[in-house]
Amino acid sequence: MAIPKHIKSLPVGTPVNLQLLSSSAGEFRKAHPSASGRPYDKVVVGAAALQHASGSPSQTPRILLLKRAPREPYYPNVFELPSGKVDPDDPTLKHALFREVKEETGLDVAEILAELEPMIYSTEKSTTGAAGEEVLVSKSAIQLNYVVSVSPGTIKLSADEHSESCWASEADLAGLDITDAMRTVIREAFQWASSQ
Secondary structure, three states: OOOOOOOOOOOOOOOOOHHHHOOOHHHHHHHOOOOOOOOOOEEEEEEEEEEEHHHOOOOOEEEEEEEEOOOOOOOOOOEEOOEEEOOOOOOOHHHHHHHHHHHHHOOOEEEEEEEOOOEEEEEEEEEEOOOOOEEEEEEEEEEEEEEEEEOOOOOOOOOOOEEEEEEEOHHHHHHOOOOHHHHHHHHHHHHHHHHO
16 A cells, blocks of 8 residues: 555564654654645554463464454455544544444553555445535545554454454464455564564
8 A cells, every 4th residue: 555645664573653643643644744734534543462472482472353243334254453533532542542442452552663655545424414415525534543552361253243262373364364454564573473
């Protein structure tokens, strides 16, 4: 996925921008507008939860992936990172990241290890206008992604959102249904893990 010019490309192993993580969604929108110059409609945070097989850093790294529920309107049955929208109640992006990982997996973020390139996308849906006509609504979104470690525990999925989870190695990605943009983010997380 090509990153638009208004978002700086991050080298592998980029340290976490703590100032950015302490921003609210509103502060982020003002400081980092979309390519059109308008604020993003939606700010999303995503976590590449990293684990090493057998608990040893020398072993093959694995990343936690969640399979979207079959009834999801966007990308049903497709694997993704634990992620979600930053809510107005979230005081900071960091709070949103920790909350989303907990809500979607039942696990706690132990540490934020690295910042990955953002994923920029738009969503479209049809709604009915005031005069009964069909209206297409398009929203811009940016997903800020981080490599994290999580506390040990049992994964507890929200059945409304995800149907299964797996700890996938980079070799496992070929056999999983993942969007190209998400695959790029996951591969960057594996690159970071390999560089450590």
